[in-house]
Amino acid sequence: MNAANRASPLDLLRLHVLVVILSLIAEWIGIIKIPLGVGTLLLLPLFYAFLLAIALNPHLSRRVHPLVPPRLSTAASPIILIAIMPFIARFGSTIGPSIDQIISAGPALILQELGNLGTMLIALPFAVLVLKMGRESIGATYSIAREPNIAIISDRYGLKGPEGIGVMGVYVVGTMFGTLWFALMAGFLGSAGWFDPRALAMACGVGSGSMVAACSGALAEAVPAMREELLAFAGASNLLTYATGLYVSLFIALPVAEWLYKRLSVRKGAGAGVDVEAPDTASVADTAAEPRPEQQLGHTAAMLAAVCAVGWITNVVSSGTLWGALPGMIILYVMSLIGLVITRIVPFYLPAIAWISLVSILMTLPFFPGSAWLVEQLSQVNFLAIVTPVLAYAGFALSQQEFSMFRRTGWKLVLVSLLVFTGTYLGSAVVAQLLL
Template sequence: MATSRGGAIGPALVLHLAVLAIVVVSEIIGLIRVPIGIGAVILLPILYAFALGIIFNPNVLKATGRVLNHDATKLAGTMITIAIMPFIARFGTTVGPQIEKIIAAGPALILQELGNLGTILIAFPVAVFLLRMGREAIGASYSIDREPNLALIADKYGLNSPEGAGAMGVYATGTLIGTFVFALMPPLVHGLGIFDVRALAMSCGVGSGSMLAACTGGLVAAVPDQKDLILALAAASNILTYATGLYAGLFLALPLTEWLYRTCAPADRASTMH
């Protein structure tokens, strides 16, 4: 038993030291602004940390496998959920002081959940007609496929199904590049002067902790004087996404995507429906 505990301490210690080193390097680099026309791309420490994490992944850089073994990488996946909890709790504390402004934006906060249907309008035609996907297109395009959406697909089809494969593919892709996109887009879109900063703040709450962090970080860097309002609206939006997103997916998005697939899929792929 003692050997088992000692063996578990090794990977955990190595993993924490590696994470600490990545965080220190990322913070030393700091925030970088890259002007682009009327806007600017804001590079945040979270982007560097994410990039370094990918680079030093043993599946990418084989040399790191000598230090970060299978046990360490497996532990890293488990730690993501635990590590994000204090961050979500921190966001929750920003809601109270801004409650009046959040209530004032109430209808917009609730109706913005319908914006999730936009993933179907954009992604479904690409999946079916351009990429020629089969029923994987249903799982891949009915939502941005974060944890609640994966649970819905797992319950309805199973993750070993074509729909499950599509959902898992988008989940993995979102985890890899979603942070970058959500960090870069808000300051660029804000620079266009089209959307109110409150709308952009609400758009950060898509039900993903890492995307929420990257999005609000970029937006706060662009509009620092609105920091408290941005964090409060983003947190409230994220909470509502968790609360209502599952039902929107179950009763609206998934049935709509199923209908679109039955209607639009070519006969050779539609015949594979179960």
């Protein structure tokens, strides 16, 4: 981050206060249920928090600069990953007590990752045959385009080529709307009764902290009687995605996308490509240059304490009790720090949120000393109230480059992106449903 644009401690305090205010407004609005035929569309507080933060994003309008200067947006970007850590720890705490049910569903959890190939079965033909997209459709549809998927495309093709344009376009749309789309799909399908709720929970584990948070949160609201079990399955699935998702994308999904694209482009004479400008990869390089959270433990610990305080405040409003969630938030803070320290010292790399999840699973297994007390305290933490501030940070963090790319690529990449997310979720849910 450029020193001139670095946020001061007062700037960070202002950002956290703004996130608290927007989160409280969102929690006050509450959950709105809109009946749609056999299902129900759930509008969650995280939805309002995200939209309110976008409305105040300094890159969208200069009028908000006195309240939200651009440096606050820059500061919000690295906080998103830190803010999702307590939720990941809360996730893991549901896996430990449910370990027997998860083991019994093992094959479904492992093989549902193959359901992600549904992205190509739905999105790639549409991109090539209807929108007449060229090779950018490969990068856009072979995955949900999170950071590991960008790394694969960057290594194989480079980000300035058509495949790189495609994956970056879906990445931007996913950053802006992916969490909301997954939440809407999960809430609707969970209330429709077409799938086993456990299959839908497994399909939430897509390897993105904010997406899995929104998806599982909406599903738990749609099927409240199975809340803890659904969270456990979603958390276990997301953890397995970190272990298997990269390899499925690299050795199965990308080759299949190449093969299918060649067949479709020959059949319809596609391949010229749509008029999509190359993304500004400078922001990607800047992001890559930023130290990972575990590399600056002191700073991360301070930021983690701040976001845990924000989460506790939103929990107070959500639950109506002042101290009920405080012990649980402190436990989540400690679990997150332990996961960060492990990430720092182990001789191989695994994302910090994967280690945090493993730590919280271990500490809540029935044989772990004091696990019953830990589970009881953590049960007082409303997981959705933790996610709401994350989406507020995400709304503030959207950069000028992301808004510009969205304006350039317009409705075509939005359509393709939503089809990618739909194919990923439905494909995984179908495979899990067949194996349960």
